[in-house]
Amino acid sequence: MSRLIKVLGTGCPKCQQLTALVEEVVSENQLDAKIEKVEEIADIMKYNVMTTPALVVDEQVKLKGRIPAKSELLEMLKA
Amino acid sequence: MFSWIQRMADWLVFDVFHLNPEMHLAKALNFFFYDSVKILLLLFVVVFAMGIVNSYFPIDKVRNYLSRNKLYGLEYLMASLFGVVTPFCSCSSVPLFIGFVKGGIPLGVTFAFLVTSPLVNEVAIGLFLGLFGLKTTLIYVLSGVLLGTISGSILQRLKLERHLTPWVKEVLANAQREQEAFLLEKQPFGKRLPVIWREVLDILKGVTPYVLVGIAIGGLMHGYVPDGFFERYLSKDNPFAVPVATILAVPMYSNAAGILPVVQVLVAKGVPLGTAIAFMMGVVGLSLPEAMLLKKVMTLKLIGIFFGVVTLCIIFSGYLFNFIL
Structure with missing residues (x-):
């Protein structure tokens, strides 16, 4: 089943970094996933995050306010 | 405590490079090596310590604490103190703002947090320790906390809710003092450490170039600008020095790392310390990029009032320091 991965962030450098990392991990591991960027602040707030960037996998907040290590990210995207 | 660094710098510049200790270049180089090593070391210690605190004290806990407890006026001080231990990058200021308002935390208390958090952060503290010593660092931290507390209380009195943008007013209307469930990370220290460690390295990697350039410029000035040079223009007796320094500083963007060594x-x-601290706070605490971000949640008028009140408080504390120090 394809996963829906959302990167929440208002466009700051760290958010772009996270998006790039997610894309990298997904393509390297050939994960079946759709990546979406959520930049509208009102939409971001629906997930109750106060620090960006945040990572949402299948509507579940997995991470907020920091950039994970590659291995950690892979775990989150796989689990 | 740091004499071994001085010995190392002396050895490197005078013995290895064979430079005459009387030369400007030798003095500047010596200063550069000594300061770089000392500051980066202190920066590392402070960033690491704050990283540990922050790992156990995430922003969600702060928000829940503030919205749950009735603190009878102390909430401004608490919000300001929380601002010290919770770093956030300026791009998080809007989500933070909304998150706080949603949790039913008064606008003034939210402002108290927003003022102190960028002002007193791990990088600024580490650099202050390295450059000015413990006493001045404590004064800086204390004044940052008071600044947040006082500006927050003033802003609350002004009843500014009507100057928020429409969608934020809607959020405000639906605000409730409830405990939002959040990702509880109950992890042992051993599991947290790698995460903290990586954050520390990231922060250091980000600021080190600025620190080195700042120290290099500082080193050049140290060697070439005569003592007392600035006293003519920026002495304590010049009543315009503090406001001019502060107002010049506001549009400049926050690189505490680059600007502090200078x-x-x-x-x-x-230059009197109060004037210098006011300048510092203007640079780190208020900036145009931040104003642009806040436009999503506040009307221009509110941003103006917010910046105005904080600027006045900074100017006031600048005078105060010049007076008492």
């Missing part, structure tokens, strides 16, 4: 030399060459 400020230290200014102080060494005769």
Whole structure:
């Protein structure tokens, strides 16, 4: 089943970094996933995050306010 | 405590490079090596310590604490103190703002947090320790906390809710003092450490180039600008020095890392400490990029009032320091 991965962030450098990392991990591991960027602040707030960037996998907040290590990210995207 | 670094710098410049200790270049180089090593070391210690605190004290806990407890006026001080231990990058200021308002935390208390958090952060503290010593660092931290507390209380009195943008007003209307469930990370220290460690390295990697450039510029000024040079223009007797320094500083963007080593030399060459701290706070605490971000949640008028009140408080604390120090 394809996963829906959302990167929440208002466009700051760290958010772009996270998006790039997610894309990298997904393509390297050939994960079946759709990546979406959520930049509208009102939409971001629906997930109750106060620090960006945040990572949402299948509507579940997995991470907020920091950039994970590659291995950690892979775990989150796989689990 | 740091004499071994001085010995190392002396050895490197005078013995290895064979430079005459009387030369400007030798003095500047010596200063550069000594300061770089000392500051980066202190920066590492402070960033690491704050990283540990922050790992156990995430922003969600702070928000829940503030919205849950009735603190009878102390909430401004609490919010300001929380601002010290919770770093956030300026791009998070809007989500933070909304998150706080949603949790039913008064606008003034939210402002108290927003003022102190960028002002007193791990990088600024580490640099202050390295450049100015413990006493000045404590004064800086204390004044940052008071600044947040006082500006927050003033802003609350002004009843500014009507100047929020429409969608934020809607959020405000639906605000509730409830405990939002959040990702509880109950992890042992051993599991947290790698995460903290990586954050520390990231922060250091980000600021080190600025620190080195700042120290290099500081080192050049140290060697070439005569003592007392700035005293002519920026002495304590000049009543315009503090407001001019502060107002010049507001549009400049926050690189505490790059600007502090330069400020230290200014102080060494005769700029009064209060004026220098006011300048620092203007640079770190308020900036145009931040104003642009806040436009999503506040009307221009509110941003103006917010910046105005904080600027006045900074100017006031600048005068105060010049007076008491």
